[in-house]
Amino acid sequence: xxxxxxxxxxxxxxxxxxxLLARPGSSGAQTVAAxxxxxxxxxxxxxxxxxxxxxLQQLQAQVQTLNTQVQALRxxxxxxxxxxxxxxxxxxxxxxxxxxxxTYPSAxxxxxxxxxxxxxxxxxxxxxxxxxxxxxxxxxxxxxxxQTKVESSSKYRVRLTGIVLFNSYINRGNVENQDFPQxxxxxxxxxxxGTFGASLRQSQIGFEAFGPTIAGARTGGExxxxxxxxxxxxxxxxxxxxxxxxTGTVHFxxxxxxxxxxxDSLFLSPLSPTSIATLAVPALxxxxxxxxxxxxxxxxxxxxxxDKAKLxxxxxxxxxxxxxxxxxxxxxxxxxxxxxxxxxxxxRISWSHxxxxxxxxxxxxxxxxxxxxxxxxxxxxxAGTLDLLLPMPGRFEFSGEFYRGRGxxxxxxxxxxxxxxxxxxxxxxxxxYGLDSMGGWVQLKFKATSKLxxxxxxxxxxxxxxxxxxxxxxxxxxxxxxxxNQSELANFLYQPRSDIVLSLExxxxxxxxxxSNANTANVLNFSVGYIF
Numbered sequence: 001x002x003x004x005x006x007x008x009x010x011x012x013x014x015x016x017x018x019x020l021l022a023r024p025g026s027s028g029a030q031t032v033a034a035x036x037x038x039x040x041x042x043x044x045x046x047x048x049x050x051x052x053x054x055x056l057q058q059l060q061a062q063v064q065t066l067n068t069q070v071q072a073l074r075x076x077x078x079x080x081x082x083x084x085x086x087x088x089x090x091x092x093x094x095x096x097x098x099x100x101x102x103t104y105p106s107a108x109x110x111x112x113x114x115x116x117x118x119x120x121x122x123x124x125x126x127x128x129x130x131x132x133x134x135x136x137x138x139x140x141x142x143x144x145x146x147q148t149k150v151e152s153s154s155k156y157r158v159r160l161t162g163i164v165l166f167n168s169y170i171n172r173g174n175v176e177n178q179d180f181p182q183x184x185x186x187x188x189x190x191x192x193x194g195t196f197g198a199s200l201r202q203s204q205i206g207f208e209a210f211g212p213t214i215a216g217a218r219t220g221g222e223x224x225x226x227x228x229x230x231x232x233x234x235x236x237x238x239x240x241x242x243x244x245x246x247t248g249t250v251h252f253x254x255x256x257x258x259x260x261x262x263x264d265s266l267f268l269s270p271l272s273p274t275s276i277a278t279l280a281v282p283a284l285x286x287x288x289x290x291x292x293x294x295x296x297x298x299x300x301x302x303x304x305x306x307d308k309a310k311l312x313x314x315x316x317x318x319x320x321x322x323x324x325x326x327x328x329x330x331x332x333x334x335x336x337x338x339x340x341x342x343x344x345x346x347x348r349i350s351w352s353h354x355x356x357x358x359x360x361x362x363x364x365x366x367x368x369x370x371x372x373x374x375x376x377x378x379x380x381x382x383a384g385t386l387d388l389l390l391p392m393p394g395r396f397e398f399s400g401e402f403y404r405g406r407g408x409x410x411x412x413x414x415x416x417x418x419x420x421x422x423x424x425x426x427x428x429x430x431x432x433y434g435l436d437s438m439g440g441w442v443q444l445k446f447k448a449t450s451k452l453x454x455x456x457x458x459x460x461x462x463x464x465x466x467x468x469x470x471x472x473x474x475x476x477x478x479x480x481x482x483x484x485n486q487s488e489l490a491n492f493l494y495q496p497r498s499d500i501v502l503s504l505e506x507x508x509x510x511x512x513x514x515x516s517n518a519n520t521a522n523v524l525n526f527s528v529g530y531i532f
Contacts, residue, residue, distance in 0.1 A: 129450070129451075130450070133497060133498065150207075152209065154211075156209060156210055156211050156212065157209070157210045158207060158208070158209050158210075159207070159208045159209075159210075160205075160206075160207060160532070161205075161206045161207070161208055161224075161532065162203070162204045162205035162206050162224075162531075162532055163203060163204050163279075163529045163530065163531045163532070164200070164203050164529065164530045164532070165200065165202050165203045165204070165276065165279060165527060165528070165529045166198065166200055166527065166528045166529070167179060167180075167198065167199050167200070167202055167276075167277060167525060167526075167527045168196075168197070168198040168525065168526045168527075169195075169196070169197055169198070169199075169277075169523060169524065169525050169526075170194070170195070170196050170523070170524045171194065171195045171196075171521060171522070171523050171524075172193065172194050172521065172522040172523075173193065173509070173519070173520055173521025173522060174186065174187050174188065174191055174193070174519065174521060175509065175521045175523070178195055178197055179197065179198075179199040179201070179202070179280075180202065180228075180277065180278045180279075180280050180281060181507075181509060181521065181523060182281065182285050182286045182287070182485075182487070182509070183286060183415070183478075183482070183485060183509065183511050184509040184510060184511040184518075184519040184520050184521040185511070185519055185521075186513070186519050197238075199238075199239070199241070200227070200239075200241070201226070201227040201228045201241025201280070202226060202227070202228060202278075202279040202280045203226065203227055204224060204225065204226045204246070204279065205224070205225050205226075206222060206223060206224035206225065207222065207223055208220070208221075208222040209221045209222070214252065216254055217252040217253055217254045217259075218252075218253045218254075219250075219251070219252055219253075220250075220251055220253075221248070221249060221250045221251070221262075222247070222248065222249055223245075223247070223248035224246045224247045224248065225243050225244060225245060225246060226241075226243070226244055226246055226279070226280060227241030227242065227243055227244065228241055228244055228280035229241065229242040229243060229244030230242045230244075245263070246263075246293055247262070247263055247264050247265065247293055248262045248263050249261065249262030249263070249264050250262055256301060256302045256303070256304075257299070257300065257301045257302070258299070258300045258301075259297075259298075259299055259300075260296075260297070260298050260299075260300070260316075261296075261297045262295070262296070263293050263294065263295045263296070264293065264294070264296055265291065265292070265293060266290060266291060266292055266294065266346070266411060267296075267298055267300075267314050267316070267346065267348055267365075268290075268314075268346045268347070268348045268365030268366065268367055268383075268385050269289070269290040269291065269365065269385055269387065269401060269403070269411075270348075270363070270387060271387050271389065271399055271400075271401055272284075272289060272291070273289070273399075273441060273443045273455065273457040273459070273489065274443065274445060274453070274455045274457075274491070274493065275455070275489065275491060275503075275505060276493065276501060276503050276527050276529055277491070277503060277505045277507075277525035277527050283457065283489060284441045284457060284459035284487050284489070285412050286412055286415045286416055286461055286485055287439070287441065287459035287460060287461050287485050287486060287487035287509075288401070288402075288403070288439035288440045288441040288459035288460050288461045289401065289412065289439075289441050289459055290383070290385065290401070290403050290408070290411045290412050290413055291411070291412045292321060292410060292411050292412060294318045294319050294321055295318065295319040296316050296317065296318040296319065296346075297316050297317055298314055298315065298316025298317075298346075299314070299315055299316060300312065300313070300314045301313045307354075308353055308354040309351070309352070309353045309354075310351070310352045310353075311349070311350070311351055311352075312348075312349070312350045312351075312352070312363075313347075313348075313349055314347060314348045314349075314350075314365075315345075315346070315347040315348075316345075316346060316347075317343040317344065317345055317346075318343060318344040318345075318346055318369075319337075319338065319343065319344070320335065320337025320338055320340060320342070320343055320344040320369040320370070320371070320381070320410075321335055321337055321338075321344075321410035321411075322335045322336040322337040322369075322371050322381070322407070322409060322410040322418050322419070323409030323410040323411075323416050323417070323418045324336065324409075324418075335410070336371040336372060336373050336379075336418070336419070337369050337370070337371050337381065337410060339371070339372040339373075339374070340369075340370040340371055340372040340378065341372070342370060343369075344367065344368065344369030344381070345367070345368050345369070346365065346366065346367045346368075347365060347366050348363055348364065348365035348366075348385075349363065349364055349365075350362065350363030350364075350387075351363075355391050356391055356393075358391040358397075359389065359391070360389065360390055360391060361387075361388070361389040362387075362388055363385075363386070363387045363388075364384075364385065364386055364387075365384070365385040365386075365387075366382075366383070366384055366385070367381075367382060367383040367384075367385070367405070367408070367411070368380070368381070368382045369381040369382075369407075369410075371407060371418070371419070371434075373419060373421075373425065373432040374425065375428040377430075377431070377432045379406075379407050379418075379419055379432055379433070379434040380406070380407070380434065381405070381406060381407035381408055381410075381418070381434060382405055382406055382407070382408075383403050383404065383405030383406075383408045383411065383413065384403065384404050384405065385401060385402070385403045386401065386402045386403075387399075387400070387401045387402075388400055388401075395446060395447045395448065396444065396445065396446055396447075397444075397445040397446075397447070398442070398443070398444055398445075399442070399443050399445070400440060400441055400442035400443060401440055401441060402438075402439075402440035403438065403439060403440060404437075404438040405436075405437060405438070406434040406435065406436045406437070407419060407434030407435060408437065409435070413437050413439065413461065414435045414437035414461065414463045415437075415461050415463060415478075415482045415485045415511075416478075417435050417437075417463055417478075417481070417482065418434065418435060419432050419433065419434060419435065420432065420433040420434070420435050420467060420468070420471035420472055421433070421471065421472055422471060422472030423472075431471075433467065433471040435463055435464070435467055435468070436463070436464040436467050437461065437462060437463040437464060438462055439459070439460055439461035439462055440459065440460070441457060441458065441459030441460075442457065442458060442459075443455060443456065443457035444456050444457075451494060451495045451496060452492065452493070452494050452495075453492065453493050454490075454491070454492045455489070455490070455491050455492075455493070456488075456489070456490045457488070457489050457490075458486075458487070458488045458489075459486070459487050459488075460484065460485070460486045460487075461484070461485045462483075462484050463481075463482065463483055463484070465483045465514060465515075468481045468483055468514045469514070469515075480513045480514065480516070481513070481514045482511060482512065482513060482514070483512050483513065483514045483515075484510075484511070484512040484518075485509075485510070485511045485512070486509070486510040486511075487507060487508070487509050487510075488507065488508045489505060489506065489507040489508075490505070490506050491503055491504060491505035491506070492504055498531070499530060499531045499532065500529070500530060500531070501527075501528075501529040501531065502527070502528055502529075503525070503526070503527040503529075504524075504525070504526050504527075505524070505525045505527070506522070506523070506524055506525075507522070507523040507525075508520065508521070508522055508523075509521045509522075509523065
């Protein structure tokens with residue numbers, strides 16, 4: 001715009017300059033014509049006219065050059081505006097990803113929606129802070145345009161995501177797993193009552209692909225890994241975690257309907273307590289929090305009941321997992337659930353209502369699967385679930401889940417125990433029973449600022465002791481049947497930037513063996529994560 005105004009100004013000045021030069025010459029010409037009986041010859045006028053003409057041509061050439069430069073600048077400006085708009089969209093997508101990732105622990109970062117400001121001043125300060133960070137992110141995006149991007153064999157965009165997580169721990173007591181324990185165990189001969197260590201094997205890496213629109217549906221896919229798949233047989237192998245597949249899905253998203261196929265978390269148990277100290281498994285697992293990464297095919301449909309109220313229906317089939325460890329490290333044998341010849345079935349319905357800028361959500365789910373333990377010994381596996389997410393005044397948030405089921409060790413229920421028997425399984429006369437259990441968890445969150453939050457949670461899983469006594473040992477990888485597991489946690493999470501997270505967390509584990517004393521352990525974690 002400034003270039004266009006400059007060119008117009010130069011053109012006007014040129015015309016005025018030409019007019020001033022041409023006026024004396026015209027007067028002289030009229031005088032000659034009056035004094036001379038013959039028409040004036042061109043010889044007397046040529047020097048002035050040629051000078052003016054030459055000057056005018058030079059000015060016109062300069063104006064054309066300036067116009068060309070202005071057009072080039074305008075094209076560069078339009079390209080810059082287009083690039084800025086693209087970067088803005090990419091920034092919004094990155095912010096959406098951060099918010100999506102913040103629904104962890106099944107993802108990378110803990111859930112921390114922006115708190116409702118207590119005062120207008122606090123709101124303005126937080127907005128200013130976010131705008132400053134967004135500006136820094138935008139500048140970083142501009143600086144990296146010349147760098148090599150993640151490429152795929154298709155023409156569609158691929159995004160690299162993940163977190164580098166350093167997790168240090170101090171354990172007092174005995175646990176089944178040092179860096180993310182879920183169970184307190186009895187003392188062993190060589191084990192110490194206190195340990196210290198650090199690990200990066202809960203770090204995660206993922207790829208998200210954005211595909212074409214097919215039949216009106218946006219398509220895409222994602223896959224996510226961590227390094228908690230075990231240890232290589234090498235010196236100091238505890239520091240060399242083996243990569244493990246967590247989730248991977250392909251989805252088709254219409255305006256109100258989605259179809260998702262792949263390996264994903266349990267949609268009938270969508271919530272988890274907030275923690276980055278236990279990303280390898282969700283917090284309070286085996287303490288009332290149902291979880292599994294199960295191959296599944298599901299359909300979701302959304303209803304808009306009003307401007308603020310929504311209804312979500314979900315249903316699908318899942319690989320019928322029963323919780324046992326693999327029989328072979330290489331060959332894939334069927335689980336007791338897969339041995340039934342049919343999938344497991346699950347459904348969930350939830351209602352959401354906007355409340356103070358956030359969503360109040362209440363959901364209920366159901367699960368059924370059949371297990372075949374050989375010799376036509378079948379067990380019906382089932383579960384009913386309830387979940388609640390309740391925003392509260394004063395920047396508080398309450399959430400929780402509850403379940404009641406049978407034979408749900410494959411879903412993390414019953415402390416990982418599914419079946420019961422009182423004689424060898426190879427004996428056709430041995431009867432197998434499903435273990436009844438119930439459990440749940442609750443969490444209270446306080447969002448002090450948009451960057452700092454405090455969480456406290458309690459969970460308990462309670463297999464029925466009467467079933468354990470009556471029907472004998474439980475099918476799992478524990479040495480003794482477990483009748484109760486309780487876990488409490490308290491932590492704070494601080495995110496000075498959207499890509500940096502710090503956390504200090506305390507957990508207490510209390511695990512009861514059938515008809516025996518409870519074992520306890522205290523766990524302290526300090527975690528540092530970089531999100532990319």
